[in-house]
Amino acid sequence: MNQASAYPWREAGAAPFISIKNVTKRFGNFTAVDDISLDIYKGELFGLLGGSGCGKTTLLRMLAGFETPTSGSISIDGADMTDVPPYERPVNMMFQSYALFPHMSVEKNIAYGLKRDGVPNGEVKDRVADMLSMVELTDFGKRKPRQLSGGQRQRVALARALVKRPKVLLLDEPLAALDKRLREQTQFELMNIQDRTGVTFVVVTHDQEEAMTLSTRIAVMDGGKFMQIGEPADIYENPATKYIANFIGSANLIPVTVADRQQEHLQLQHEQSNTMFDAITEQEVVAGDKTTLALRPEKILIDKAPLQECDNQIQGTVKEIAYLGKISTYRVDTTLGMTLEVTAPNQVRAAASGMGQRIEWDDEVYLGWNNHSAILLNS
């Protein structure tokens, strides 16, 4: 993967590693996965993100071979996998419950897959030892899974899934069972291991932060369909719909009408308050279109003095402040007749800032943002 581009999906004509074509999966009357197509490239750490019941797990299980698509096809590294049973696929899975064999020691768990393939004993021993050292569990080989902590079990599950050097590693909510601290640490370990092994990872998660941190690309799923596929920054900065704008991070949604358009420069009108905003966008809207202006809370500046440098500015009253340490979240009742959410870093220690400078409850404030910060959403 070194010779290949780090962003193969950006290039036209790059050969996909996993190719999902028009796949549908129905359980009785319920359509879990609805005619989806997706290309995943070699060495990617691809995130499937969505709420429960969105079809992400069903898609993962079809990649593993536990479910057969009702229609459509799946191929991995050029070979059609649609009807290949799980035990013949070049794919391994890390289960959400880890599914470690409780009657086997850590070593035997990791060796299981190699033994099934008839790998000679000496090689099994070496490869198991390599895996144990990779996940830093060298001294735990003789223990049973129930004698391990949650984090250790997670690492055994990872080692067991990677020891066969699969072409693709599937991870079902790999970090869901860990506590917050361990989760953050493990995220980086996972990325590190993915980078070292070069195996293509497909990760299912319901946690948008996890997906953002881990993934090279994310597919946001809802109702068995992809809502948007893109790089994390792309999805965050250019969400396609209100659903995604709210699912990935949070957003202030202001209903507006396009008043005027000069190339990418737009004039947007908020009708209730007759306020005009400037925006710059490449989206295809024309004068007269009704649309939604989405503003990320951290893209809005807040100050008690007018914000001269901002392209757009409105006034409001602070109704709520949530102090989160490094940042604070303000809920501001604005002249638009709406409450906007704004986050700002706490750059000065609260005690050190002089009276009158600090923003308090019921303060009159100015909110401002640049016209590049505007996101227009299709409703």
Next chain:
Amino acid sequence: MSKTSPGFGNWLQSRWQSVVSGIPFIWLLLFFLAPFFIVLKISLAESIIASPPFTRLLDWSDGGLPSLKVSIDNFAYMWEDSLYVRTYLSSLKIAFISTVLCLLIGYPMAYAIIRAEGNTKYILLLLIILPFWTSFLLRVYSWMGLLADQGTLNSFLVWIGVIDRPIRLLYSQFAVYVGIVYTYLPFMILPLYANMEKLDMSLQEAAADLGAKPTAGFFTVTLPLTLPGIIAGSLLVFIPATGEFVIPDLLGGGNVLMIGRVLYSEFNANHDWPVASAVAIALVIVLVVPMMLYHKVQAAEASRES
């Protein structure tokens, strides 16, 4: 509670665990252990023509100190007469084969029940328990009707032309196996069901994912993990089947040697209570090993869950 009678309330509160577990303990002591010792006592006596038909263990007739009269003749007699040894071996063989048959039939059934969807699972489970609603004796009698020379099965086989004339089904080893397997199958299925219920189905998927074909996955993952259920179910079938009396008596007639029938005839036909008691005590000794095994498996299972 403590307001009305603080003393008793406190006592009950601190001792309720021992009280609750003590009740069944006393029950077993009275109705299991005491009769057991009575039988043991009789087995060490000698047979006489009297009422009761055995000698006293303690003889007070001399006056003053009682003299202890213990005889192990009954046990020696059992050992010398090959009939008893053969009967024990035959009982163990029949119980063993029945247990294996129950396992072979019950394991797939229990597995199918676990995998059944929604309500089907509970209907299937109910069907397993349903026979218990009819008297066991009645069900054995109905098997006599089914297996008799002019019975349902023979008539049916003659009618469809598989056989020309009725074949001997009743009063054979075959009938005894049918009866035992039929009767004890639920005792195999229920512990297996309870064990498999706890089985994490993703383990089988993990095995398949790691390259195990279904049969390999079964022998390396499913079978070892259901072993406690297999042992529990097998012992629940094996132990009572060894001492089974009704089934060999009604379905086996005089053709099948089982210890339950020998015990019955020693007691009722021969009126030899001491030998009958010795036969019973020997049966308990033969079954103590599997019983202890069963207890150990149960204890291991309980400690693993906690």
